[in-house]
Amino acid sequence: MSGRERVLGRVRRALADVPRDERPYEEVIARDYLREHGQRTPAKTADLLARNLADYRALVHRCAPGEVAATIAGLLAARGARTVLVPAGLDPAWLAESGAERVEDRAESTPGELDLVDSVVTGCAVAIAETGTLVLDGSAGQGRRRVTLVPDHHICVVRVPDQVVASVPLALPRLDPARPLTWISGPSATSDIELSRVEGVHGPRTLEVVLAGAE
Amino acid sequence: MSGTYLGMPAFPEAARTAVRDATLRGNLRHATHTIRAKRAAAVAEVSDWAALREAGRRIKDHTLRHLDRYLEQVEASVTAAGGIVHWAADADEANRIVARLVRETGESEVVKVKSMATQETGLNEALAEEGIRAYETDLAELIVQLGRDRPSHILVPAIHRNRGEIRDVFRAEMGAWGRPAPEGLTDTPAQLAEAARLHLREKFLRAKVGVSGANFVVAETGTLVVVESEGNGRMCLTLPETLISVVGIEKVVPTWRDLEVFLQTLPRSSTAERMNPYTSMWTGTTEGDGPRVFHLVLLDNGRTDTLADEVGRQALRCIRCSACLNVCPVYERAGGHAYGSVYPGPIGAILSPQLRGTGSAVDASLPYASSLCGACYEVCPVAIDIPEVLVHLRERVVQGGPAVRGGNRVVLRPARGHAAERAAMRAARWAFARPGVLRTGQRLASRTRRFHPRTLPGPGRAWSATRDLPPVPAEPFRDWWRRTGGGADETKGAAR
Amino acid sequence: MRVALFLTCVNDTLYPDTGRAVVRLLTRLGVEVDFPMGQTCCGQAHYNTGYRHEAEPLAVRFAEVFRGYEAIVTPSGSCGAMVRELYPRLGERARAEGRGDTLAATLAPVVPKTYELTEFLVDVVGVTDVGAYYPHTVTYHPTCHGLRSLGLGDRPRRLLEAVRGLELVELPGAEECCGFGGTFAVKNPDVSAAMGADKVRHAVSTGAEVLCAADNSCLMHLGGTMARLRTGLRPVHIAEILASTEGEARG
Numbered sequence: 001m002s003g004r005e006r007v008l009g010r011v012r013r014a015l016a017d018v019p020r021d022e023r024p025y026e027e028v029i030a031r032d033y034l035r036e037h038g039q040r041t042p043a044k045t046a047d048l049l050a051r052n053l054a055d056y057r058a059l060v061h062r063c064a065p066g067e068v069a070a071t072i073a074g075l076l077a078a079r080g081a082r083t084v085l086v087p088a089g090l091d092p093a094w095l096a097e098s099g100a101e102r103v104e105d106r107a108e109s110t111p112g113e114l115d116l117v118d119s120v121v122t123g124c125a126v127a128i129a130e131t132g133t134l135v136l137d138g139s140a141g142q143g144r145r146r147v148t149l150v151p152d153h154h155i156c157v158v159r160v161p162d163q164v165v166a167s168v169p170l171a172l173p174r175l176d177p178a179r180p181l182t183w184i185s186g187p188s189a190t191s192d193i194e195l196s197r198v199e200g201v202h203g204p205r206t207l208e209v210v211l212a213g214a215e
Numbered sequence: 216m217s218g219t220y221l222g223m224p225a226f227p228e229a230a231r232t233a234v235r236d237a238t239l240r241g242n243l244r245h246a247t248h249t250i251r252a253k254r255a256a257a258v259a260e261v262s263d264w265a266a267l268r269e270a271g272r273r274i275k276d277h278t279l280r281h282l283d284r285y286l287e288q289v290e291a292s293v294t295a296a297g298g299i300v301h302w303a304a305d306a307d308e309a310n311r312i313v314a315r316l317v318r319e320t321g322e323s324e325v326v327k328v329k330s331m332a333t334q335e336t337g338l339n340e341a342l343a344e345e346g347i348r349a350y351e352t353d354l355a356e357l358i359v360q361l362g363r364d365r366p367s368h369i370l371v372p373a374i375h376r377n378r379g380e381i382r383d384v385f386r387a388e389m390g391a392w393g394r395p396a397p398e399g400l401t402d403t404p405a406q407l408a409e410a411a412r413l414h415l416r417e418k419f420l421r422a423k424v425g426v427s428g429a430n431f432v433v434a435e436t437g438t439l440v441v442v443e444s445e446g447n448g449r450m451c452l453t454l455p456e457t458l459i460s461v462v463g464i465e466k467v468v469p470t471w472r473d474l475e476v477f478l479q480t481l482p483r484s485s486t487a488e489r490m491n492p493y494t495s496m497w498t499g500t501t502e503g504d505g506p507r508v509f510h511l512v513l514l515d516n517g518r519t520d521t522l523a524d525e526v527g528r529q530a531l532r533c534i535r536c537s538a539c540l541n542v543c544p545v546y547e548r549a550g551g552h553a554y555g556s557v558y559p560g561p562i563g564a565i566l567s568p569q570l571r572g573t574g575s576a577v578d579a580s581l582p583y584a585s586s587l588c589g590a591c592y593e594v595c596p597v598a599i600d601i602p603e604v605l606v607h608l609r610e611r612v613v614q615g616g617p618a619v620r621g622g623n624r625v626v627l628r629p630a631r632g633h634a635a636e637r638a639a640m641r642a643a644r645w646a647f648a649r650p651g652v653l654r655t656g657q658r659l660a661s662r663t664r665r666f667h668p669r670t671l672p673g674p675g676r677a678w679s680a681t682r683d684l685p686p687v688p689a690e691p692f693r694d695w696w697r698r699t700g701g702g703a704d705e706t707k708g709a710a711r
Numbered sequence: 712m713r714v715a716l717f718l719t720c721v722n723d724t725l726y727p728d729t730g731r732a733v734v735r736l737l738t739r740l741g742v743e744v745d746f747p748m749g750q751t752c753c754g755q756a757h758y759n760t761g762y763r764h765e766a767e768p769l770a771v772r773f774a775e776v777f778r779g780y781e782a783i784v785t786p787s788g789s790c791g792a793m794v795r796e797l798y799p800r801l802g803e804r805a806r807a808e809g810r811g812d813t814l815a816a817t818l819a820p821v822v823p824k825t826y827e828l829t830e831f832l833v834d835v836v837g838v839t840d841v842g843a844y845y846p847h848t849v850t851y852h853p854t855c856h857g858l859r860s861l862g863l864g865d866r867p868r869r870l871l872e873a874v875r876g877l878e879l880v881e882l883p884g885a886e887e888c889c890g891f892g893g894t895f896a897v898k899n900p901d902v903s904a905a906m907g908a909d910k911v912r913h914a915v916s917t918g919a920e921v922l923c924a925a926d927n928s929c930l931m932h933l934g935g936t937m938a939r940l941r942t943g944l945r946p947v948h949i950a951e952i953l954a955s956t957e958g959e960a961r962g
Contacts, residue, residue: 003302004290007464010304010519010622011283017525018280025469028277033266033476052489107503111420111454131482131490144504145453145495149446150420168490169475177436177471178296180453180501183478183494188446191486192355192371193378193404195246195541201354201408202415203446203493231901240905525807544888548905584899586892586906587759589859603800609761640757644765647720647751648772657724677897681904682935685725692718692727696746702734 035169037130042161045129049164050211052132056186057199058207065159068212072121072155073097075208079153081118087143094121094157105147114150120204121155122148125181126174130167132186134158134209137179145182154204156184160213223555225580230549242377243547250541253487254594260489261479270476272598275532278434278467279522285434285467286513292437296499298509303461304622305516310341312512313426313459317347320457322423328441328451329353330428331369331535332461332514334557335570338426349426350392350418352447354411361388367551367559370485370537375550378402389414415447425451425506429462430534431477432511435470438498439511442481442491452495458506463514465522465531477534480596484536517570523619526607530565532597537562539591539601545584554581561591565604572620573612579630582608613637635674650693657691664689712835713743715780717773717825719790719927720752726927732954733786733828736843739954740836744784749776755793760894763804767814770798774821782835783825786950788857788926789893791827796860798822827857828950829925833866839873844957846876850919851949852910852933854926855888867925867949874952880917884909891932907936915942925949 001009040048050060063071076084076098084100095102103117123141124134134156136142148154158164165171175181188203199205223229233239258264278285290300303309317325325342327333327349339349339360351360358373359366362384366372373381382402389396394414400406427448431440439460441448452458468474482491500509522528540546540560551559555577556567564581573579582605591601611618613636615627629637646652664687670679678684696702714737718730730746737744753773754766773794777783785791799822802815832838851871857863871879890896890906910933914922922937922944924930934946
């Protein structure tokens with residue numbers, strides 16, 4: 001007998017007590033929890049996002065849509081970044097004012113090569129205010145998952161208010177599960193030493209978030 | 216489960232040593248108390264916690280009750296997305312599958328994301344026998360692996376180590392595994408984390424095979440979810456060419472939407488965060504991004520035996536948050552190793568004796584490793600009534616009865632070592648069925664009370680070694696009630 | 712109203728003062744108390760140790776003895792929880808074992824009318840000031856089954872706060888288990904003793920003279936620990952504090 005038949009057979013025997021006409025999924029799952037916690041204007045939601053990102057040690061910068069290039073150039077310069085990783089499809093205007101050397105992420109690039117790049121700039125698919133989370137889905141301007149992992153400095157641009165939702169329940173319908181998704185809430189951290197949180201382990205130790213939109 | 220734990224002493228003996236280890240007690244007390252207050256604050260932030268908890272309970276229960284259907288759906292959707300699905304009835308089968316898959320890549324080392332399932336199967340030891348070296352990359356797992364130690368906590372396997380001990384392990388052992396610890400390494404957590412970063416980076420960058428577990432598998436989409444903090448998970452899940460995920464069959468949730476419940480309850484319950492730093496979700500393989508080959512190994516290893524028990528099956532709702540460990544007064548004092556399993560604490564006390572059976576000394580003692588205080592049930596984000604299952608398993612230990620082991624129906628015999636207790640319980644029941652007998656006993660105790668010792672011999676020492684016995688009163692209440700006419704005389708006396 | 716006192720076997724045998732205090736207190740509040748002589752034990756120790764089938768006849772006896780009363784009052788959070796939370800489960804399990812509804816039907820009537828003492832005072836009698844006088848510094852330990860199974864909440868505290876002369880001081884780590892846990896105390900004596908010692912250390916740190924709880928089994932464990940450690944702290948059941956009045960202030 002194959003492992004498959006053995007396991008499924010055991011499952012079915014174990015569930016002999018379950019009535020065949022048990023109420024279906026849709027009826028059983030009570031979803032009387034909240035879609036979002038509290039009512040906010042889009043501006044207040046963006047404020048909450050900024051606050052929660054900062055609470056988990058992301059560095060948050062706010063600017064008008066027209067100031068993204070200047071903001072990014074300033075951040076790269078302040079970091080002293082000589083090279084910046086550019087995912088396919090990134091809005092070229094965003095890097096227009098930076099003097100850092102652009103490094104394209106190509107399929108054949110090795111992780112070792114990416115490790116030599118100073119910074120990476122990406123957009124995101126959606127940002128969640130209540131949890132201070134950015135979600136990247138690998139579409140244009142967001143890159144392969146590794147580009148926001150190997151370099152030590154990540155700048156992520158969020159278009160406010162279009163890309164900002166209040167809560168996790170409001171974020172999931174905007175995401176396509178068929179795409180590889182990375183949810184990022186602050187720079188990497190660990191609680192493994194005495195259960196106290198320390199920022200900065202394997203992922204980028206510096207996460208800068210540019211909230212681009214009218215104040 | 217893993218052979219590492221064979222021959223473990225029963226919980227009370229193992230706990231006795233731990234209770235007397237002042238360093239261990241201090242480490243555990245510090246860590247669990249730190250996280251307790253934080254968890255309470257993180258949970259208090261969401262006003263609908265009770266509703267989220269109930270939804271999580273129902274989603275998991277529903278899935279378990281129709282697990283055959285959902286497992287077939289997982290298989291179909293993962294396969295459609297380019298993954299390859301394997302089924303493992305027990306630990307050996309899972310380990311054989313993984314070893315074969317690694318050998319087929321031609322590689323002799325793998326990087327691992329922290330995974331309870333592969334700890335449970337003893338995968339690292341099994342791979343080592345095949346000449347394959349497995350590198351643990353979670354910081355706490357690294358500490359355990361370098362220190363040739365055993366994990367003592369679900370979320371933070373090295374919780375029993377303080378920063379000074381961790382520094383010592385890094386200094387002494389890192390060199391033998393790869394890049395040595397930096398010169399002059401101190402015990403500040405930031406420096407220790409930096410040392411781990413440097414040590415593991417070379418392994419991540421050259422890794423060709425990654426091994427992981429998963430927190431959730433979404434049946435409708437075939438999506439796997441790994442929730443983590445450090446980025447080691449992302450490294451293992453995206454940099455290698457081949458990814459092998461070993462996942463317990465109870466990790467399935469039916470729909471994409473169901474994640475909206477667990478992504479709110481899991482981080483707050485485990486690390487007391489609104490959201491953990493990194494969550495990875497992948498569905499099969501993606502052209503040009505991440506591993507080119509993805510294997511999913513679905514693991515039973517006692518889960519179907521657990522599923523067959525109508526009371527005990529709720530343990531399979533567990534999402535491994537470890538909130539129950541952090542709040543448990545017994546865990547805090549006995550430490551994780553006393554539980555003799557990769558699953559310590561309250562959830563371990565109900566999972567291990569179900570996954571492994573109650574045949575060994577430690578497994579038969581685990582249902583009793585609780586004062587039934589109920590703190591675990593109170594914090595559980597999927598409302599597992601751990602005290603209920605503990606009592607149910609106690610019943611299995613002392614009374615025996617029908618159960619399923621390795622997929623076969625068996626009738627368990629009552630465990631040995633409980634004969635005197637069983638006789639005492641029967642005698643007490645007999646006496647309590649006869650108030651006259653009870654009264655005679657009470658009077659006898661009252662009349663001989665001057666001769667009662669302060670400490671007891673034999674098994675009574677378990678009480679009187681640390682506690683005085685209560686003095687026996689001159690008369691039991693029922694005699695007073697009868698003598699005073701329900702206290703009427705005394706009340707009159709008091710009124711005067 | 713006429714209520715039955717379910718004293719519990721432990722109190723009947725070892726703590727008759729608590730029983731007398733409940734009678735005095737309720738009588739003072741105009742409640743007519745009866746003590747059905749047929750009562751013995753609720754079966755909690757049997758059930759929680761794994762002897763569910765041995766607990767069943769005790770539960771049936773309880774239901775038969777107490778069936779006729781309007782309310783059943785017990786000065787024990789854990790025995791109250793046994794009736795309220797676990798008697799229904801005894802019935803469910805019997806049904807799941809194919810033994811029909813008889814047990815469930817027998818036990819059902821007593822479940823909703825069983826009250827822990829502080830719950831009865833606050834919810835049924837409707838008082839928080841019971842007219843007590845107790846000139847001592849007291850710290851209160853909420854026992855687990857009262858706290859988490861019965862949900863007593865702040866009822867005991869409100870009752871204590873209304874006692875004249877009583878200074879209530881906060882117990883650090885109050886909601887943590889004392890380590891008694893029935894047979895846990897002897898099956899895992901080292902962990903139990905460590906938990907008890909920590910609880911006592913916290914109680915001593917408050918500077919209180921009296922450690923109060925609403926369950927004598929926990930107080931037996933803590934009192935035994937306090938006596939062994941010669942702390943000078945006294946364990947006192949909440950009923951004895953609430954029953955005390957100016958005329959008969961206890962020492």
